[in-house]
Amino acid sequence: MVALLSRFDRAPVQLLLADGCAVAVAQAGGVHHIYRHDGLLVALWGHPRIEGCTEQEDDQGVAQRLALLWRARGPQACQALSGSFALAILDSTAGEALLAVDRAGSLPLHHVRQGPALYFASSPEALLAQSEVHAVIEPQALYSYLFFHMVPAPASIYRGWQRLLPGQYLHCRDGNVCIGSYWALRFQEHQSDSFASRQQSFLRLLRQAVERSLGNDPAPCGVFLSGGTDSTTIAAMVRQASGQPARSYSIGFDAPGYDEMAYARLAARHVGSVHHEYYVTPGDVLAAIPAMAAAFDQPFGNASAVAAYYCARMASEDGVTRMLGGDGGDELFGGNTRYAHQALLSLYERVPALLRQGCIEPLLFQQRFCRGFAGPWRLFAKARRYIELATTPLPRRLESHNLLLHHGPRTVLDPAFLASIDPDGALASLSGAWWQRPERQPGQLSQINALLALDMRFTLADNDLPKVRQACELAGVEAAFPMLDDELMAFAACLSPRDKLHGRQLRPFFKRALLGVLPPAIVRKQKHGFGLPFGLWLTQHAPLRAFAFDSLSALRRRGIVRADFIEMLQGPLLREHPAYHGTMVWILMMLEQWLQAHPAPMAGTVRTVDVSGTIDGNISGAGSATAATESQVRLGATA
Structure with a gap:
C-alpha cells in the first residue's frame, strides 16, 4: 500500500512502526506531520495548522500538539485544527482510533467495516490493496452518479463503504464506531459593521x-x-x-461560445x-x-x-x-447564477394565495392553453413554466434541468436495474442535506x-x-x-x-x-467557467465520436441503461441538442470507462461485462485499523 503513495509526484514517504501499528505519510514539500509516543500514532496528510504551532516548526510539531489534545479532549481535539487535512489517530493502548477531514472536505477519507475490523484510506484503490476488503459496486450509487454526475458523500460507489463529510470525524472504541461533527458552518445574518x-x-x-x-x-x-x-x-x-x-495558466477552446x-x-x-x-483540442480530450x-x-x-x-x-x-x-x-x-434564478422564483410565494389559486393558475392552466402555444401565446407558456417551477419546493426545483428526470428513469434505465434501486433515493439524499443545513439563531435561515x-x-x-x-x-x-x-x-x-x-x-x-x-x-462579466464543448465536438470530430459511441455500446451490455435509449441518444437526441444531450453521452461514456478501469462485481441484478481495462489511478492514502482487540494499523497519504 505504501508503495502506491507516490505514484504521480514521487513525494518522500515517512514510515513509523510501534506496538504492532504502522503509519506512513507521503507528502510533497518534505514536511511530514507524524508523531509516535507510547503506543500512540498521529498522522496528518495535507497542510494542517494548530494553535500555537506552525507547519514549518518541525516535522512533529502539529502532530505532537494534537496528540496532547487527543488525550485531553478525545474526538473534539479536531476543533483545534484548521487548514486542509485528513487525519488518523491510532491509540493502541486505549484501543481507539480517530479519523477526520477538514472543514471544507478538501481531502477525502473512505472507511469500511469488514467483520470486526475498520479499514480506512484516502483512496479506495489503497483499500482494495487489502485482501480482507471486498468491493461490490452499489447499484444505488450508480443511480446517484447518473442523477448528479458524481456520487455524493457519505455514500460510496462500493456497497458498505462510506466517506467522511466536511468537518466530520469517525471515532472507533472497543469495536464501536461513532460518526459525528466537530465543526459546522454557522451563519450570523445581521451585519452591523460598516x-x-x-x-x-x-x-x-x-x-x-x-x-x-x-x-x-x-x-x-x-x-x-x-x-x-x-x-x-x-x-x-x-x-x-x-x-x-x-x-x-489558462485553457481555451476553439469553439464558439x-x-x-x-x-x-x-x-x-x-x-x-x-x-x-x-x-485544448478534441484529440486532447480523446487522449485524456x-x-x-x-x-x-x-x-x-x-x-x-x-x-x-x-x-x-x-x-x-x-x-x-x-x-x-x-x-x-x-x-x-x-x-452562482442559480441563486438569482431561485430568488426570482421565490417571489411568486409573496403573491396572495387567493390571487394565485383563484385567478392566475386557473387562467394559465385551463385546458385550451394546454394544447400548445404559438405567437403571442408564448408569453402564457413562459408564465406557466414560471409557475410550475415556483410551486415546486426547494431543493427539488434545483434539478429542473436534470437529464435523468427530463427523460424519466423508466425511459433511460434497464428494467432489471431500475428494480434494484430506489428512484427517489437521489432526491431524498438532496432533501436530507437541505433539511440538515445549519441554522442561524434565532429564526430561520435565509434562502441564499x-x-x-x-x-x-x-x-x-x-x-x-x-x-x-x-x-x-x-x-x-x-x-x-x-x-x-x-x-x-x-x-x-x-x-x-x-x-x-x-x-x-x-x-x-x-x-x-x-x-x-x-x-x-x-x-x-457573466459567469462561465471551463465548460467543455464536448457535444459540439461529437458532431465534428469522428475519432472522438467513435470512441464515445464504442463506450456506450460496451455500457449497454451491462444492463444499466436501456439499449433503445442509447440508440436514441446517439441519433436524434444528439442531433436535436448537441450541448444538452452531449452531456448525457459524456456521463455514460465516463461511467463505462471508469468501470473498465476499476473492475468489480455489481450487486443485485446488474450484469457484469468482460471488457479489458487498466487501472491508472493515483493512490493518495490508505490504512486499516482493527476494532476490538487487534491493533494492526496502516495509514498513508500523499499530496
Missing part, C-alpha cells in the same frame, strides 16, 4: 489565505486563471502576498502575471479520457476536469508544484444562505474540489484552495444575505470590496 470595516477585514483575510496557500516551499506556485472574479482575485493576491508576479481566453488575458495583464495558455477515468476514485462526470488537467499539466511542465484555484468563492459569497450551505456540500466538496484535486494529482502537482481558508469561511458566514445577493445582483459585497483589485470588465 462596509469599510468589512472590506478591510476581507482583504486582510484574503491576503493571509493566499500567503498560507503559497507556503514556504521554494518551488514555484501557479494559479488557475479563467478570467473570472475568483481566479483573478487569487492571481492579484499572489502578487500582494509574495511581492512577485503570479504564474497564471466556449472560449474565455480574452478575459483570461485581460486578467493577466491587469494583475501583471506571467501568463501561459493552451488550447481513459487516464482521467482511471484516476478518479469514483465515477465522475464533470467534463471540465479535462480542462483542469491540461491546465495543471502545463504548469507541471513549467516546474510548478502547487496550483492555487479560486474554488469556493461562489459558494461562500453568492456567485441555505443554498450556499447546500452547495458547500454537493457542488463544492463532492464535485468541484475532487475535480481539481484529482486533475492536479494526475498532472503531478498539488492543489490548494485559498478561498476555503477557515477564517475566510467564517467571515463569509457572517455577511448579511444582501451582501451575497441583492435583487438579481450576485455577490455584491465581494465585487464592491475588490473594485480596486479587479478590472471593471471582469466584475461585470
Whole structure:
C-alpha cells in the first residue's frame, strides 16, 4: 500500500512502526506531520495548522500538539485544527482510533467495516490493496452518479463503504464506531459593521489565505486563471502576498461560445502575471479520457476536469508544484447564477394565495392553453413554466434541468436495474442535506444562505474540489484552495444575505470590496467557467465520436441503461441538442470507462461485462485499523 503513495509526484514517504501499528505519510514539500509516543500514532496528510504551532516548526510539531489534545479532549481535539487535512489517530493502548477531514472536505477519507475490523484510506484503490476488503459496486450509487454526475458523500460507489463529510470525524472504541461533527458552518445574518470595516477585514483575510496557500516551499506556485472574479482575485493576491508576479495558466477552446481566453488575458495583464495558455483540442480530450477515468476514485462526470488537467499539466511542465484555484468563492459569497434564478422564483410565494389559486393558475392552466402555444401565446407558456417551477419546493426545483428526470428513469434505465434501486433515493439524499443545513439563531435561515450551505456540500466538496484535486494529482502537482481558508469561511458566514445577493445582483459585497483589485470588465462579466464543448465536438470530430459511441455500446451490455435509449441518444437526441444531450453521452461514456478501469462485481441484478481495462489511478492514502482487540494499523497519504 505504501508503495502506491507516490505514484504521480514521487513525494518522500515517512514510515513509523510501534506496538504492532504502522503509519506512513507521503507528502510533497518534505514536511511530514507524524508523531509516535507510547503506543500512540498521529498522522496528518495535507497542510494542517494548530494553535500555537506552525507547519514549518518541525516535522512533529502539529502532530505532537494534537496528540496532547487527543488525550485531553478525545474526538473534539479536531476543533483545534484548521487548514486542509485528513487525519488518523491510532491509540493502541486505549484501543481507539480517530479519523477526520477538514472543514471544507478538501481531502477525502473512505472507511469500511469488514467483520470486526475498520479499514480506512484516502483512496479506495489503497483499500482494495487489502485482501480482507471486498468491493461490490452499489447499484444505488450508480443511480446517484447518473442523477448528479458524481456520487455524493457519505455514500460510496462500493456497497458498505462510506466517506467522511466536511468537518466530520469517525471515532472507533472497543469495536464501536461513532460518526459525528466537530465543526459546522454557522451563519450570523445581521451585519452591523460598516462596509469599510468589512472590506478591510476581507482583504486582510484574503491576503493571509493566499500567503498560507503559497507556503514556504521554494518551488514555484501557479494559479488557475479563467478570467473570472475568483481566479483573478487569487492571481492579484499572489502578487500582494509574495511581492512577485503570479504564474497564471489558462485553457481555451476553439469553439464558439466556449472560449474565455480574452478575459483570461485581460486578467493577466491587469494583475501583471506571467501568463501561459493552451488550447485544448478534441484529440486532447480523446487522449485524456481513459487516464482521467482511471484516476478518479469514483465515477465522475464533470467534463471540465479535462480542462483542469491540461491546465495543471502545463504548469507541471513549467516546474510548478502547487496550483492555487479560486474554488469556493461562489459558494461562500453568492456567485452562482442559480441563486438569482431561485430568488426570482421565490417571489411568486409573496403573491396572495387567493390571487394565485383563484385567478392566475386557473387562467394559465385551463385546458385550451394546454394544447400548445404559438405567437403571442408564448408569453402564457413562459408564465406557466414560471409557475410550475415556483410551486415546486426547494431543493427539488434545483434539478429542473436534470437529464435523468427530463427523460424519466423508466425511459433511460434497464428494467432489471431500475428494480434494484430506489428512484427517489437521489432526491431524498438532496432533501436530507437541505433539511440538515445549519441554522442561524434565532429564526430561520435565509434562502441564499441555505443554498450556499447546500452547495458547500454537493457542488463544492463532492464535485468541484475532487475535480481539481484529482486533475492536479494526475498532472503531478498539488492543489490548494485559498478561498476555503477557515477564517475566510467564517467571515463569509457572517455577511448579511444582501451582501451575497441583492435583487438579481450576485455577490455584491465581494465585487464592491475588490473594485480596486479587479478590472471593471471582469466584475461585470457573466459567469462561465471551463465548460467543455464536448457535444459540439461529437458532431465534428469522428475519432472522438467513435470512441464515445464504442463506450456506450460496451455500457449497454451491462444492463444499466436501456439499449433503445442509447440508440436514441446517439441519433436524434444528439442531433436535436448537441450541448444538452452531449452531456448525457459524456456521463455514460465516463461511467463505462471508469468501470473498465476499476473492475468489480455489481450487486443485485446488474450484469457484469468482460471488457479489458487498466487501472491508472493515483493512490493518495490508505490504512486499516482493527476494532476490538487487534491493533494492526496502516495509514498513508500523499499530496
